Amino acid sequence: MAEKTFAGALNEAIKEEMRADPSIFVMGDSARSGIYGVTGGLHEEFGDDRVLDCPASETAFMGAAVGAAAVGMRPIVSSQCAFMWVAMDQLVNQVAKMKYMFGGQATLPLVYRMGIAYGNSGAAHHTDRPHPLYMNIPGLKIVMPSTPADAKGLFKTAVRDDDPVLFFEDNTLMRVRGEVPDGDYTIPYGVADVKRKGSDVTILAIGGMVSRSLAAAERLEANGISAEVLDPRSLVPLDKGAILQSVAKTGRFVAVDSANKTCSFASEACALVAEEGFWSLKAPVQRVASLMVHPPFSPVLERLVYPTEDRIIEAVNRTLA
Amino acid sequence: MPNAAPGVRALHLEMLRKMLLIRKFDEAAVGLAERREIAGAVHTYIGEEAVAVGACATLHDDDYITGNHRSHGHPIAKGADVNRAMAELFGKRTGYCKGKGGSMHLADFSVGILGESGILASALPVAVGAALASKLRKETKVVIPFFGDGASNEGACHESMNLAAIWKLPVVFVCENNQYAITTSYRATVSAEHIADRAAAYNMPGVVVDGQDVVAMYEATRAAVARARAGLGPSLIEGLTYRYREHAEGMGRMLSQPYRTEAEIEQWKKRDPIPLHKERLLDAGYATPADLVGIEREAEAAIEGALQFARESPEPAPEELFDDLFTNPIPIDRY
Numbered sequence: 001m002a003e004k005t006f007a008g009a010l011n012e013a014i015k016e017e018m019r020a021d022p023s024i025f026v027m028g029d030s031a032r033s034g035i036y037g038v039t040g041g042l043h044e045e046f047g048d049d050r051v052l053d054c055p056a057s058e059t060a061f062m063g064a065a066v067g068a069a070a071v072g073m074r075p076i077v078s079s080q081c082a083f084m085w086v087a088m089d090q091l092v093n094q095v096a097k098m099k100y101m102f103g104g105q106a107t108l109p110l111v112y113r114m115g116i117a118y119g120n121s122g123a124a125h126h127t128d129r130p131h132p133l134y135m136n137i138p139g140l141k142i143v144m145p146s147t148p149a150d151a152k153g154l155f156k157t158a159v160r161d162d163d164p165v166l167f168f169e170d171n172t173l174m175r176v177r178g179e180v181p182d183g184d185y186t187i188p189y190g191v192a193d194v195k196r197k198g199s200d201v202t203i204l205a206i207g208g209m210v211s212r213s214l215a216a217a218e219r220l221e222a223n224g225i226s227a228e229v230l231d232p233r234s235l236v237p238l239d240k241g242a243i244l245q246s247v248a249k250t251g252r253f254v255a256v257d258s259a260n261k262t263c264s265f266a267s268e269a270c271a272l273v274a275e276e277g278f279w280s281l282k283a284p285v286q287r288v289a290s291l292m293v294h295p296p297f298s299p300v301l302e303r304l305v306y307p308t309e310d311r312i313i314e315a316v317n318r319t320l321a
Numbered sequence: 322m323p324n325a326a327p328g329v330r331a332l333h334l335e336m337l338r339k340m341l342l343i344r345k346f347d348e349a350a351v352g353l354a355e356r357r358e359i360a361g362a363v364h365t366y367i368g369e370e371a372v373a374v375g376a377c378a379t380l381h382d383d384d385y386i387t388g389n390h391r392s393h394g395h396p397i398a399k400g401a402d403v404n405r406a407m408a409e410l411f412g413k414r415t416g417y418c419k420g421k422g423g424s425m426h427l428a429d430f431s432v433g434i435l436g437e438s439g440i441l442a443s444a445l446p447v448a449v450g451a452a453l454a455s456k457l458r459k460e461t462k463v464v465i466p467f468f469g470d471g472a473s474n475e476g477a478c479h480e481s482m483n484l485a486a487i488w489k490l491p492v493v494f495v496c497e498n499n500q501y502a503i504t505t506s507y508r509a510t511v512s513a514e515h516i517a518d519r520a521a522a523y524n525m526p527g528v529v530v531d532g533q534d535v536v537a538m539y540e541a542t543r544a545a546v547a548r549a550r551a552g553l554g555p556s557l558i559e560g561l562t563y564r565y566r567e568h569a570e571g572m573g574r575m576l577s578q579p580y581r582t583e584a585e586i587e588q589w590k591k592r593d594p595i596p597l598h599k600e601r602l603l604d605a606g607y608a609t610p611a612d613l614v615g616i617e618r619e620a621e622a623a624i625e626g627a628l629q630f631a632r633e634s635p636e637p638a639p640e641e642l643f644d645d646l647f648t649n650p651i652p653i654d655r656y
Contacts, residue, residue, distance in 0.1 A: 025457065049457050050457075054484075055480075055483060055484060055487065057480035057483060057484055059446060059476060059477045059480050060445075060446045060449060060477065060480035060481050060483070060484040061446075061484065062446070063443075063445070063446020063447055063449070063450060063477065063481075064446050064447070064449045064450030064453055064481075064484060065450055066446070066447050066450055067387075067435065067446065067447035067448060067449060067450020067451040067452070067453070067454070067464075068450040068451065068453050068454040068457075069450070070430070070435055070447065070450070070451065071385070071435075071450075071451045071454045071455075072454065073453075073454045073457065073458075075450075089440055089443055089477065090443070090446055090477075093438070093439075093440050093443050094438070094443060094444075094446075094447055098436065098447075099645055099646070099647070099648070100421055100645050100646050101418060101421055101422045101426050101436075102417070102418050102421070102422055102426065102428040102430070102436050103416070103417060103418035103419035103420075103421050103422065103428075103645055104419070104644065104645030105417075105418075105428055105429070105430040105436075106428075106430065106435075106436070107648050108648075138646055139646055139647070141647075141651070161648075161649060162648035162649060163647045163648050163649055190651070190652075190655040236651065236656065237651040237652070237655035237656055238655055238656070239655060240654055240655060241654060241655075
C-alpha cells in the first residue's frame, strides 16, 4: 500500500498494462505531454509508435481506434467529454453498434478515457457530465471510479476487456490522494462498494459525488442519522442487487449524480428502486443531481448548479420527514 | 492488352465474373424488394460494378475494405460468399450478420471486409484505424474505404484523409462518384471541379478514373496500392460512374420532381461496364463468345443457389436477440 493521486494511480495502471501487452497503445489529445499527469512519462518509456498525439480531429481518431481494435490492437483513447460531441457518430454508430450489427464479427477491445469537468468556470462548452447519455446506448460499458485504488483496478479491467469501455474520469478527483494496493490487481465491473456503512438511508453516489456524500453522511451522523454510502463504480454493468439490498435494509434512497437531473444516472437508479424495491421504501426516492441549466462561467452562479453536501442532507431529511 | 503477362487473362476473366456476380445479385435483390420478399431498404450497385471490382482485384485476402449503405458490390468484389450475403438480405440466421445487419450492412471480417456503414463517411475513420494498425505492426496490409460523392462532403471524410496523410498510412480512398447524393448532383455540392482535386489539400495523389472501365480502375488502384504498401502514404481515386436505378428501391415513386433525365441515364448505359469489358476480352482473344455466355450462366446459377440457400435458411430465434451485443456479456441482472 502506498498513497497515490487519482491521476498517478491511472498512470501506473496504463504503464503496467502497456508493459504486459504490446498491442496496447495510447492515442488522443496531447497524449505525449500528459495533461493531468495520466499519460505522463508514457512517450518516454514506450516511444512514438505506442503514444500518438492526434490532430484535433476527434471523429477521425476516435473512429480510427475502432478500426485498429477491429483488427486486433488494444487502443486507449485519451480525451475530454467536451470533445466527445464532435465524435458522436463514431462513438454511437461504430463503437457501440459495430459488434452487434455485424453479427459478432468485430471484437473491440477499446478504452475511451473521458474526462468530465465541472466547478472550474469552464462555462457550458467545457463543463460536461454526459455519462447518462451513454447508458441509453446498448453496447457500451461505462465506468466511473471515485478513488485512486478503484481507478487503478477498474482501469486494468477495462484495458483487458474485449468490449468497448467509456472510462469517465472525474477531473475534480485527479489530485485526490488515497491508498493504492501495490502491484497488479483488478476490480471487476458491476460490483458496488460500500464506502460507508449505515442503517437509516442509502446514498448512492458516483465519481466526485462520493466524497460529497461521505461528508454529508458525517454531518448526518452528528444528528443521529446513519447513512450508508454506496458507490456502484460502474454504471454499465450496474450492481442492481447491491442497491436493492441496501435499500431493503435502510428503506430510504437518495441518488447523487453530477449529471443534469433529467434522465440522469440518478434517475435510472431511482427508477430501479421504485420498480424493484418499492415495498422496502419508507419514503419517496430522491434525486440529487445538477440543475437543468448550462453551467455558467460566473463562480457565484456555477456553484448553484451541482449537488452539494447541503442538498444531499436536505434530500436525506425529506426521506425522514 | 498486347503483350499480356501470364495471369493477366485469368485476372480479366475473374473481373468479368465478379461484375456479373454483383449485377445478378442486385437484379435478384430488385425482384425481392419489388415482391416484398425481403424487408428494409435495398440500394443497388447496378452500373457501378467496375469501381469495386477493379479496385478489389488489386488486393490480397488479408487486405481490408470498408463500404457504405450501397453494400452488396464491395463485399462480393472482395470475395464475400453470395449465399451468406443473400441470407443477410433475408435477415436469416445464416447471413453474414446473423440477421442483425441486413442489406445495408454486410461484412465478412474473414476476408477483410470490415463492414458497410449506413452513415455516410462513418466507416472512413474505421478504415484509417485498420491502416494505422497495419503500420504500427509493421505489416504491409492496405485498406480501401469505398465512399460516394455525397460522403466526400462529410467532415469525417476530410479528417480521415488528413489523418492518413500525416501518418503516411496505407489507405487508398476510393470515391465512387455516381453523380448524385440521393437526388442532389455533386456539381451542386462539391466546390472543386473534381473530388480527386481535394487530394492536393492533403498532400496526396488524386486521380480521376473512368469508373465504367474495370481495367482503368484496376490500373489506377494498383499504382496507389503499391505506393501504400511501400509506406509512401495514402491516395485518392475518384471513379466516375453512374447509378442506373434510384437511390433505393421504390424511391422513384416518392419523387415529386425529376432530378435527372432519361436521356442522361441512357447515355451512361451505353458505356455499361460489363459489355465494355466483354468486348475487350473478345478483342484481346482472352475469351470466345461461348466463354462469355458460360461465365454469365455461372453467375446466374450462383445467384439462383444463393436465393435457394437464403430462402431455406432458418430465421433467427427470439433467444438470439441479445447475442453479440458484447464479447463478454453483461448478466441480465446487471443491465
